[in-house]
Amino acid sequence: MLRLPQFELTEPATLAEACALLAEHGDQAQLIAGGTDLLPNMKHELFTPRVVISLAKLRELHGLCVESDGTLVLGAMTSLDTLAHDERVRARAPALAQAAGLVAGPQxxxxxTLGGNVMLDTRCQWYNQTYFWRSALGFCLKKDGSACHVVAGGAKCVAAASNDTAPALMSLDAMxxxxxxxxFHGGPGRRTLAIDELYTADGIHNKSSRAEILVEVRVPPVPPGHRGAYGKLRERGSIDFPLLGLAARVDLSPAGEVVAAALCAVALQARPLRLQKAIRPLLGTRPGTPAFRSALESAGELARKQCHPLANIPGDPDYRREMVPVYVRRTLTAAVEGTGPVHHI
Ligand SMILES: Cc1cc2nc3c(=O)[nH]c(=O)nc-3n(C[C@H](O)[C@H](O)[C@H](O)COP(=O)(O)OP(=O)(O)OC[C@H]3O[C@@H](n4cnc5c(N)ncnc54)[C@H](O)[C@@H]3O)c2cc1C
Ligand code: SF4
Structure with missing residues (x-):
């Protein structure tokens, strides 16, 4: 049986208190929200914090509302289950609701939580293992070792961002x-950054944020013609992390033409990827027409060119790459038809 290492649990009652604890304990501290990723990682001795700071009692991190201009405000402690079922989220951010609904399993x-998902550690099949397993291999760059088992001779960790909500939030231009x-970041206080600015290409720590608490996620209002869907490739129909996660956004004009689109992917490299070139063929086309169907093919092919899966997570990289155009076509189609999510049961 894997046991948790010793740690001290603190339960601050205010955000200011939690920030002060973070500042005081620095690298020795770790935040805990739902604990569904942190605790397994602690059992694997990937993290051995001396102090664990619970976010459960922080009022500012709870709640979900729609502001008068249509901005969706999601407290970081909002559960994935709530995101998946809340009608306000499903209506304004279908890709996000669908992505949240495909994370892991019901329990x-x-x-x-949403915050824990946004701030999730990167994953790698050589890293998300027990201490004993990793020690047999001499560990790796990301933790305790000096070599990468994915890229021979590589000096950089390429563990994969594997958080399902990240590409959905990117497609929605979340803040x-x-x-x-x-x-931290020039002193105490608040800062707001676009989700695209959060993630970096460094698999060891793929976020530009350190020792800060994610308070809320703000999803800007979407136009009436907004459509969205999430597609997830995984080995089993539940529990598994994505082998490929793809969020599709299509905004239609009143005349039914694609006026804006986004495709964002996860489970490829350390940062979720915006597939900028792939959306171009879609612009100006009208779903249901031969031009749109042809644009889907082009989008899939352009996305395949941009995606280069590695042996960082399970699943044959060549197979995962061939599934990129398939998921691009299916997820975009599901977005415009309102039939998402795309996944196998
Ligand atoms: C069997 C299994 C299957 C899983 N499958 C999936 C999957 O398919 N897709 C997927 O995306 N995830 C999956 N997960 C991972 C995890 O369950 C989810 O990502 C979940 O959303 C994590 O949220 P949490 O609140 O439990 O985070 P925690 O475990 O509490 O925290 C995760 C990380 O985020 C940090 N953190 C948490 N909240 C904040 C905050 N407000 N501000 C700053 N940092 C914060 C923590 O310090 C920690 O580093 C799986 C986990 C398991 C055990
Ligand atoms: S990519 Fe995997 S094996 Fe390579 S350093 Fe990162 S976690 Fe370790």
Whole structure:
């Protein structure tokens, strides 16, 4: 049986108190929301924090509302299950609701939070293993070792961003509100950054945020013709992390033409990927027409060119690459037809 290492649990009652604890304990501290990823990682000794700071009692991180201009405000402690079922989220951000609804399984979605998902550690089949397993291999760059088992001779970790909500939030141009304590990002206070600015290409720590607390996620209003869907390739129909996650956004004009689109992918590299070139053929086309069907083919092919799966997560990389155009076509179609999510049972 895997046991948790010793740690001290703190349960601050205010955000200011939590930020002060973070600032005080620095690298020795770790935040815990639902704990569905942190605790297994601690059992694997990937993280051995001396102090664990619970976010459960922080009022500012709870709740979900729609502001008068249509902005969806999601507290970081909102559960994935709530996101998947809330009608306000389903109507304004279908790709996000669908992505949240495909994370892990029902129990984990009830415990797991949006904040924990956005801030999820990267994953790799050589890293998400027990200490004993990793020690037999001499560990790796990301934790305790000096070599990468994915890229021979590689000096950089390429563990994969595997959080399902990240590409959905990117497709929605979500903004993240962080609160930091003294000494971080120029001192205590709040900052807001676009989700695209959060993730970096460094698999060891793929976020530009350190020692800050994600307070809320703000999803800007979408136009009436907004359509969205999430597609997830995985080995089993539940529980599994994505082998490929794809969020599709299509905004239609009143005349039914594609006026804006987004395709964002996860489970490829350390940062979720915006497939910018792939959306171009779609613009100006009208779903249901031969031009749109042809644009789907082109979008799939352009996406395949941009996606280069690695042996960082399970699943044959060549197979995962061949599935990119398939998921691009299916997820875009599901978005315009309102039939998402796309996944196998
Ligand atoms: C069997 C299994 C299957 C899974 N399958 C999937 C899957 O398919 N897709 C997927 O995306 N995830 C999956 N997960 C991972 C996890 O359940 C989810 O990602 C979940 O959303 C994590 O949220 P949490 O609240 O439990 O995070 P926690 O485990 O509490 O925290 C995760 C990380 O985020 C940090 N953190 C949490 N909240 C904040 C905050 N507000 N501000 C700053 N940092 C914060 C923590 O310090 C920690 O580093 C799976 C987990 C398991 C055990
Ligand atoms: S890609 Fe995997 S094996 Fe390579 S350093 Fe990162 S976690 Fe370790």
């Amino acid at each position: 984990l979605r009830r415990m797991g 993240l509100v962080f609160q930091g304590g003294a000494g």
